[in-house]
Each structure stands twice: as C-alpha cells, then as structure tokens.
Amino acid sequence: MAQDIKSWANKFKSLSDSDPAIASMGKYYTCTYLWDMTDRKVIIEMHDGKVKHINTDPQPLDPYDFALRASAASWREFGQPVPRPMFHGIWAASFREDLKIEGNHLIMMQNLRNFTLQFELLRKCGVPV
Amino acid sequence: MARHSPVTGRYVTIEVDGMEYKVFYLHNGKGQPLICQHTAGCHNHQWRGLLEDEEITKHYNVIAYDLPRHGKSDPPHNHEWWTEEYKLTKEHYVNFIVALCDALELDDPIFMGSSFGGNVALQLALRRPDRFKAVIPVEAAHYAPGFFLDWWRHPHANAAQVCASGVWDLMAPQSPEMDRWLTWHYYTQGSEAFKGDLYFYSVDHDLREELRNIDGKKCPVVMMTGTYDYLTPPDATEDTARQIKYGVYIEMTDIGHFPMSENYPLFRVYLKEALRIIRERTGG
Numbered sequence A: 001m002a003q004d005i006k007s008w009a010n011k012f013k014s015l016s017d018s019d020p021a022i023a024s025m026g027k028y029y030t031c032t033y034l035w036d037m038t039d040r041k042v043i044i045e046m047h048d049g050k051v052k053h054i055n056t057d058p059q060p061l062d063p064y065d066f067a068l069r070a071s072a073a074s075w076r077e078f079g080q081p082v083p084r085p086m087f088h089g090i091w092a093a094s095f096r097e098d099l100k101i102e103g104n105h106l107i108m109m110q111n112l113r114n115f116t117l118q119f120e121l122l123r124k125c126g127v128p129v
Numbered sequence B: 001m002a003r004h005s006p007v008t009g010r011y012v013t014i015e016v017d018g019m020e021y022k023v024f025y026l027h028n029g030k031g032q033p034l035i036c037q038h039t040a041g042c043h044n045h046q047w048r049g050l051l052e053d054e055e056i057t058k059h060y061n062v063i064a065y066d067l068p069r070h071g072k073s074d075p076p077h078n079h080e081w082w083t084e085e086y087k088l089t090k091e092h093y094v095n096f097i098v099a100l101c102d103a104l105e106l107d108d109p110i111f112m113g114s115s116f117g118g119n120v121a122l123q124l125a126l127r128r129p130d131r132f133k134a135v136i137p138v139e140a141a142h143y144a145p146g147f148f149l150d151w152w153r154h155p156h157a158n159a160a161q162v163c164a165s166g167v168w169d170l171m172a173p174q175s176p177e178m179d180r181w182l183t184w185h186y187y188t189q190g191s192e193a194f195k196g197d198l199y200f201y202s203v204d205h206d207l208r209e210e211l212r213n214i215d216g217k218k219c220p221v222v223m224m225t226g227t228y229d230y231l232t233p234p235d236a237t238e239d240t241a242r243q244i245k246y247g248v249y250i251e252m253t254d255i256g257h258f259p260m261s262e263n264y265p266l267f268r269v270y271l272k273e274a275l276r277i278i279r280e281r282t283g284g
Helices: A005-017 A020-024 A072-078 A090-096 A105-110 A112-120 B044-051 B090-103 B116-127 B159-166 B177-188 B191-204 B234-243 B264-282
Strands: A031-036 A041-047 A050-055 A066-069 A100-103 B008-016 B019-028 B032-037 B060-065 B110-114 B134-138 B222-226 B248-252
Touching: A005 A041, A005 A050, A020 A112, A031 A105, A066 A105, A090 A100, A090 A112, A100 A105, A105 A112, A112 B159, B008 B090, B019 B044, B019 B090, B032 B044, B032 B090, B032 B116, B044 B060, B044 B177, B044 B264, B090 B116, B090 B191, B110 B116, B116 B134, B116 B191, B134 B264, B159 B177, B159 B191, B177 B191, B222 B234, B222 B264, B234 B248, B248 B264
Parallel strands: A031 A066, B032 B060, B032 B110, B110 B134, B134 B222, B222 B248
Antiparallel strands: A031 A041, A041 A050, A066 A100, B008 B019, B019 B060
C-alpha cells in the first residue's frame, strides 16, 4: 500500500530541510523539478537549499525546470533502504534502467550535488507509489 | 611523537613522445613491483588503503603515481599544453606507463588500474606483454562508450561538482560514507582533465577487433568488477575476460566503480585472490 502523498511530502521536506550535507552547500540551491512516478507526480520547488513548496497534484501547465520520469516499480526500487544495483542513483538508472531525464539538463547539472543528495533521501522516506 | 605514514612520495622526470613530465608517485613495500593507476579525473590517493596495507606491502612494492595533469604531476613543462584541448590517446598512455616503469627500473611489474586505468591494462597486455608480469584490469572492458561528455567541463556549471557528483552513484550505497565522500573530494580536484581522460576511455580505447590477440598465458589478465558499477557492469567485464585467452574474471559483490577508494577492506579480499592467481600462473 503506497503511503499518502501529503504525509510523504511532509516527511521529505522535513528530511531535506534538516539534512546537514545539503545545508552545508545550500546557498543558491534554487530550482524546481518534477518527479514523475507514473502513478503519481510531484513538483518540488527549492529555494536556497530549503524546500519552498511541494506540489502534490501538478496540473498540465504547472512549470518546472527539469524532470525525472520512470515507472512506479523503478521508484519503489529507488526508495529501498539499500537499492539494488542500477537502481542506486540517477545516472545508474538512466544508463541501465528506465529513468529518463528531461527538460533543462543544465539546471540539473548546476545543482547536481544537492539534487543527488535529495534523491537519496528517498531511501529514508520511501516513495508515494 | 609524529604519526608518520610508511608511505613516501617522490618525483621522477621522464620523457614520453617528446613531452617532459615530472611525475609524482607514492610508494611503500618491498618485493614484487605492483604499479597502480588511478581512475580518470582523479589521483593516486585512491590507492591510500593499499599503500598502507601491511600484509600486502610485506611482499609487494606498491607504487601509485599521478598521471600527468592529475594530482601533483604537472602537465608537460616543455609544451604549451594550454593551447590544445587535452585528449589522451592509447599510444601516449601506453608509452607513458612503460617509460615510467623503465625510469623506476621496475623488474617484471604487475600493473593494476581501475576504470580508464583498467582499460589501459588491457592495452598493455595486448601491446607490451613482454614488459609486465601480469595485469589486473579493475572495472574495465574492451569497449566502454558513452562517457566522453561535454558536461564534465561545461562553463555554465560547476565542473568540480558535476564531475564529483556525476560519478557519485558509480559507488555502492553500502560503501562507507567517509570513503565515498573522500572519493567525491578527489573528484572535485580533477575536472579539467576528466573529459580528456574519457576520450581514451570511451572513444580511443576500442579492442573489439583485437581482444583475441591478447594472450593470458604470456601476460596473465585477471579482471575484477563490482556489482554496483553501472558504467562497466559485471556482464561487460565478464564478456571481455571470456574473449581473452586464459582470461580470468572475478565479480566483486556490493562494491562499485572505485573499489580501492570507496571500500578498501572489501576490495582487498578480491585483490588478494587476484594476486594469488597471478602467483599460481607465473610461479611466484
């Protein structure tokens, strides 16, 4: 049974905002991205290293800079405490599994350190699919 | 009382294809020379665990150098290197390693390298089996396309962080956090050379037509790859080893593309097995 999207969003925000590794280089970590989990989508808006807003019901014209899209099954693998090989990161899953990176890649690259750390927080809070 | 490490560093000046390089290397140990190449865009601290391994250095003279343009090895002092885009070729890479071994008067060394160092180990086994006792290609394959990317030195992004975080998930999540962050730290220091190194790794290194010419009897080839390596996954290395006469493949569980740096205590278990196989095949 997938966890409730609102409680997932609260948990994710709390983990991210209190993460010392993100905070240590949080200044200027400002961007907006979409996680498309097939059965669910969320748009996460970051401002100076903190989660400003999580849109748990994105509409067709809601904007974002870049997106990660994969099957719900892949996202469930990303959310394991110790993911299996090839589900253990953005690059691994995009090279070897069904993860697609779309939108403005440059903004993702400009924020890669902290975005990678946030992606790995899914190992602690799971995924809402 | 100073807490000195037994590892010492020196510089040696060599000439390779008209380039003069002042090469920095770390070494510790006695006996059979074991010369180690770091991964692309990195430096010799990746071998810090091996260099201080008392059991191995009792019988092996471990040498870990910085390739020119990496760590403390400068670009060539007799060439205006800043006027050309750096692209490492297989010929120059092989010539450099042989020239360094000659300068250090290494007798029948074992060569070990990881990633682009693993791929050049295969080139050495093909081109200079007479010069090396054996090679240990770690996280290597006969062909590894796809990583010669402009992102590594894109002027609109922080290249140090793109390189370091771009290779972050080449490591296994089980590897100790401190060692993963140290490896990340090393990668923030080599971004200017990373793309040029990967020219060799993903473009110039292509042994699809020549792999059958490597003879593992003349120069034993023991390949090792971690299960969390997405770039050279285990099946790619296994496929390479299978096509080499007398090639050996060892799969390393729960480790990634930088095994010696991300989790040395686990890597050494597999390394000891590789060294045992080499002793068995070479009689010492």
